[in-house]
Amino acid sequence: MAWAVLLAGLTWFSTRNDPPTVREQRTLAEAGPVVDGAIGELVAAASDAVLALAPPEIDRGCRITPFADGATLSREVELAVPGGEERAVLERVAGRLPATWRAGVRVTTDGPRLRADAGEFVVVRGRPVADGRIRLTVDTGCRLVGGGYVRPGPGAAGAEAGVLAEALRTLGGSAAGAETAVTAPCPGGGLARTAWSGVGEPTVSPQAALAPLAGGAPVVETPEVYAFRRDGVALLADLHPDGIRVAATSGCTR
Structure with missing residues (x-):
């Protein structure tokens, strides 16, 4: 009986205080601000390129478990850069991102690829999609929807x-x-x-x-x-x- 009470107490404490250990322990609603903040970091890191923010996309239909549906939130930043400078731009962006993201660029048979970890199981990727064009993507992976993603407001025109x-x-x-x-x-x-x-x-x-x-x-x-x-x-x-x-x-x- 004492062991059962101790185990229940530890479980209660862990649920409320320990950080998540898998992606599915953070809902789309909780991941949304992390994704939006990561987009801002990418914009700042690519401030000397010609860039544009794409609208957020939510892809529903993935499954967390055989009995629970989920959704994926992704956001993108499009960059236009001089042809031939795609790898250099990706490396420059990676070098300006927060050190905790452990951002890096590796060269693959399909070209340079940027990858970083924005925290809370949110992944950042970057790759050339055409000559002079780079796409930076922030992705939550499949999550429980929770309260749902709240898109940032349009703000005042500048x-x-x-x-x-x-x-x-x-x-x-x-x-x-x-x-x-x-x-x-x-x-x-x-x-x-x-x-x-x-x-x-x-x-x-x-x-x-x-x-x-x-x-x-x-x-x-x-x-x-x-x-x-x-x-x-x-x-x-x-x-x-x-x-x-x-x-x-x-x-x-x-």
């Missing part, structure tokens, strides 16, 4: 809104869908904010139209991408024959 509006006017196309804002908390306070909008088929050459805004010195200029920095704002335009997606981002600094 300099990115003006740069985006100027780019849209310059392109001369009709707006294709409402402007959307995505945010993440910066490590030193404040918010990183990406405002993006679609543009219908432009009336002029996108590269020629955007060149004056870039001061004639874009960071990336290809048939698919035009990217530059203006007044501390990163502008990334994905160019397609049937329309353009333009994202303007006010980032974080260290």
Whole structure:
């Protein structure tokens, strides 16, 4: 009887005080702020690149156990960098991340790969997805949903809104869908904010139209991408024959 009472007491104490030992002991609701904070760290680490925050994605349908459903939360940061510098940029980003993340870059047969541990079983990965394009991903893995993920609010518009509006006017196309804002908390306070909008088929050459805004010195200029920095704002335009997606981002600094 004494042993049973002691075991029950230790179990109660451990449940309330010990840190989690497996991913499934933290719900999606608990992991959400870790993911958002990790995105802010990545934005700060990649502050000298042209970047854009993608909207959070929740993938439901995974299973924690045969009797319990779960969901995965992932967030991404897209980087546009000069072609051939993808590995150097990944290594620079890894070197600027918190030491506790143990971030590193290894070269595989598929190219350089960044990997880090943001804590609470949240994984950070980075890889080139095309010439001059890098994708940084923060992923929770399958979790119990709990109270659910609460997406950060859009925050107040900053300099990115003006740069985006100027780019849209310059392109001369009709707006294709409402402007959307995505945010993440910066490590030193404040918010990183990406405002993006679609543009219908432009009336002029996108590269020629955007060149004056870039001061004639874009960071990336290809048939698919035009990217530059203006007044501390990163502008990334994905160019397609049937329309353009333009994202303007006010980032974080260290």
